[in-house]
Amino acid sequence: MLFAHTYPRLLADVGGTNVRFALIRTPGARISDERNLVCADYPGLFEATKTYLDPLGVQPTWAAIGIATAIAGDFIKMTNHGWAFSQAELKTQLALRELSIINDFTALALSLPTLDDVELVKVGGGERNPDLPIALLGAGTGLGVSGLIPAHQPGEAPRWIPLQGEGGHVSFSPFNDKEDEILRILRREFGHVSAERLLSGPGLQNLYKALAELNSQPNENPSAADITQRAVAGTCTLCRETVDTFCAMLGSASANLAITLGARGGLYIGGGIVPRLGDYFANSPFRRRFEQKGRFSNYLAAVPSFVIVAKNPALRGTAAALDALATRQA
The missing domain is CATH 3.30.420.40 (ATPase, nucleotide binding domain)
Incomplete structure (x- = not known):
């Protein structure tokens, strides 16, 4: 038909x-x-x-x-x-x-099953299991979260159920003392600090501002694009710290999502920020943080992560x- x-x-x-x-x-x-x-x-x-x-x-x-x-x-x-x-x-x-x-x-x-290998950049992990859930998130103007749940059995033609939620607005979960301090600073302004308050374009600016305060440095109020550009170019130490911290926090959020969904089918990263980082992201703290999950570190080490570079x-x-x-x- x-x-x-x-x-x-x-x-x-x-x-x-x-x-x-x-x-x-x-x-x-x-x-x-x-x-x-x-x-x-x-x-x-x-x-x-x-x-x-x-x-x-x-x-x-x-x-x-x-x-x-x-x-x-x-x-x-x-x-x-x-x-x-x-x-x-x-x-x-x-x-x-x-x-x-x-x-x-x-x-x-819904687009993930249509993507070719050349439209993905693998960043660590093992091989995808085509019959298990898939996790998806991405930072841009906001933080988007979704996933695909299999509606097929192994050996059957793939059928997927997409998730429709607002996972970017879950509460931000700090990983270490430094992130505790960042949360404390942002809580003064926002009250509730969602993951999106840090893992987005505006989030990069919030993160830069908080790190400037912690480091007793002036806040030059750069745009998110300026922060990432200067970090990749190596021309701004505070920008580089901002982007590295962003990538580590994204690793934590991604790991939480992957564990929640049982995403042995892979973690996919979209949005406007990470694909533009290129090799910088592959060498960032993202994957190391993704796998730092205590008793479930080995579980997450096997989960492959991919950056979506399709148009x-x-x-x-x-x-x-x-x-x-x-x-x-x-």
């Missing part, structure tokens, strides 16, 4: 900073017409979508949107951006027959979500 009545299909991946659009024009066609827009340039998702669609002269029939926020009911309000809308109203505005809205990291999780992979996940929806409705 090709489900011709569901095409053209509109795909979107909405982050806290950018929104990425694409189309699948006909059954069996590839994802095409990819375009990135800056969220801050538009008052809402409808206006950004119209800006994308109008020059193409295409009226989509079905659409799937992965968006960086919790999905709970018709009304959607982004966590790290000002966009808010009704799903039913957006469906009407865009004249869609079907609209599926899922968390952006749920969309990214806009979440769009593939939204396409997979529409395929699954069409199959369910058949």
Whole structure:
């Protein structure tokens, strides 16, 4: 079944900073017409979508949107951006027959089975078990968390259930005395300190600020991009300490997720920060911290970790979500 009545299909991946659009024009066609827009340039998702669609002269029939926020009911309000809308109203505005809205990291999780080896960079661990759960997280404007739970038995064709949650907002868990002090500093400002307060672009800035205070150094208020660039270039000792601490904390958060899910199928890292670090990340404290888990250190040492370097992979996940929806409705 090709489900011709569901095409053209509109795909979107909405982050806290950018929104990425694409189309699948006909059954069996590839994802095409990819375009990135800056969220801050538009008052809402409808206006950004119209800006994308109008020059193409295409009226989509079905659409799937992965968006960086919790999905709970018709009304959607982004966590790290000002966009808010009704799903039913957006469906009407865009004249869609079907609209599926899922968390952006749920969309990214759905893309994982489609990734080729060249779209992944392995950072330690053993081999993937294709029949066991997969963990996913990634730092960008926020901290996204998801995973895939197998719905198949060994030897069967793979079928996966994606997780839709808000794991980036769990309480930050310090690993050592230094991280205790960082938590104390951030608690003065935020009260509750989530993992996202440290493991994100704004989190890098929070971490830099806290380390400057601990080291009795001035806070120059650099952007997250400046911190990572200067750390990789080796031109700023405090920036390097910030990024190394970030990578270690990400290792702790990743290990907690992998143990929770029993993710012997691997840990995958997406988002906008880590893939840009390149070899710096591979040589960072990430993997050492990931495996520092007391009685479960050997368990985690066997779990492979991968950095996702594919271009806009979440769009593939939204396409997979529409395929699954069409199959369910058949």
